[in-house]
Amino acid sequence: MLARSQYYLLAALAASFVASLFSGSFNSYFLDVAVTCGINITLAVSLNLINGYTGQFSLGHAGFMAIGAYSASLLTTNFGGKLLPLVGGQTWIFFPLALYAGGVVASVAGLLVGVPTLRLRGDYLAIVTLGFGEIIRVLLQNVDAVGGARGLIGIPDYTTLFWTFGLAAITVYTVWALVNSTYGRGFIAVSNDEIAAEAMGINTTRYKITAFVVGAFFAGLAGGIYAHFKQYIAPQGFGFDKSIEIVVMVILGGMGNNVGVIIAAILLTVLTETLRQFGDYRMILYSLLIIVLMIARPQGLFTWTGWKRKSA
């Protein structure tokens, strides 16, 4: 017997699989936008666990993404020749394993970043995570073994619609299921009032670190998907502006509102594509969006009801 939510997950996985079978009939531009949407949904929903539900303002999500992207790519690109035969040359086994490894490395980084959150709150935490993201970027830029500033090339083309949207579905399910339980309400309690949460017997430290580890894990997976889609990654692709882009999706969608965040991720991805002709000026649009939003709808564009829904 599966829970109803798990049937939804299976349905989403099946839909991704079917869509993947027909991917040959879509034009490549559409595929490109669709995969980017899927990756951004994964990134935004995983960040929503940290920033939205748990209320820990992280500005380093692109850093976790980078770690996952590089780890998975190194496995498939540099060691693919040795590792692939071990799984019988089956890329559909090899790829998720490489992705998973990338996610694990990213979640270890999440643990390391999560530990300072024991002491830091609000803006201080934002600065630390921002610093973390930059450190990752600068490190990657200066390590020749991973291509330095030139980046990693020749990454195999493993990403399909199935992997992209399968991962997005698993991420959404995981974050939803984590939060929708008596245990999971603790995340929201931490974001609402840490002192009261402690007084209710909630180990706030543990919740915050869990959020960081889980969030980083999925960001790492998304990074792997991204790398095996673009077949080329470079440190500057995982900079501060990428982190901001994900944060904007979360704020636009409404902190702690998964449906809103998914819509925002799709909306911003499509918007970015249509604004591509303006190049870097789209950062101005992002900044404007945040300003207008914070004034007009601080609860997010897609939050109508808040928490006034029946509990699972």
Add this chain to the structure above:
Amino acid sequence: MPPLLELDRVTIRFGGLTAVSELTAHVGGHELVGLIGPNGAGKTTVFNLITGVYQPTSGDIRFAGESLVGRKPYQITGRNIARTFQNIRLFPSLSVFDNVRVAFHLHVKHDAVHSLTRFRAFHAEEKEIAAQTMELLDIFDLGKFRDEPAKSLPYGSQRRLEIVRALATKPKLLLLDEPAAGMNPTEKTELTKLIRFIKDKFQIAVLLVEHDMQVVMGICERIAVLDYGVKIAEGTPTEVRANPKVIEAYLGEEPTPG
């Protein structure tokens, strides 16, 4: 058998200020004790010491014979001490139901992994907790608000919800920090009844910090009086009321309270 809660020469200093000095007090297993004193006497500091928000500079705090010193607030709640706050601290964006449900947190067996797998045992437990939550809410007449966000409740109901939430942690000792603050006389009378009811229904001890003399004198079996962090008197309401030191420190300095 030792009393439920013992404070043994507890002192805390913040820099040069001694907020609580050599305080020795106790609360019995099924007792309703009041802690009173003028503004800034250190009453809330005592609560923060008991609940692990502050660590005493010296002295020991024991609960059921075990020292609480050095433990974190959530661990102390896990040892069956629950509290409310002087300025209400609900989880504003969570529903009334979830505010109470999350306080059952200590008593659930499931964790992150079970939340993901959602096997039958998980659902059974969630159902059980939902039932217990509704039972508590209904006892305190909050059931009708179950899906409202806590922040939208009227003030008096928020106070009540905070007490319900504390009870959901299944305490043996309940610390109430000025529950009558901001209430009108009718609400105060109701609160008095409520506190007595809680004590009897849940068979717990209550330590009450309160400014309002009507409330304190009305329900407390024993009262300790703090002034500048020092205990200046202790006894039954009648004894305390007659104590010249108390009159001087408390009633003498402040105009008729209430």
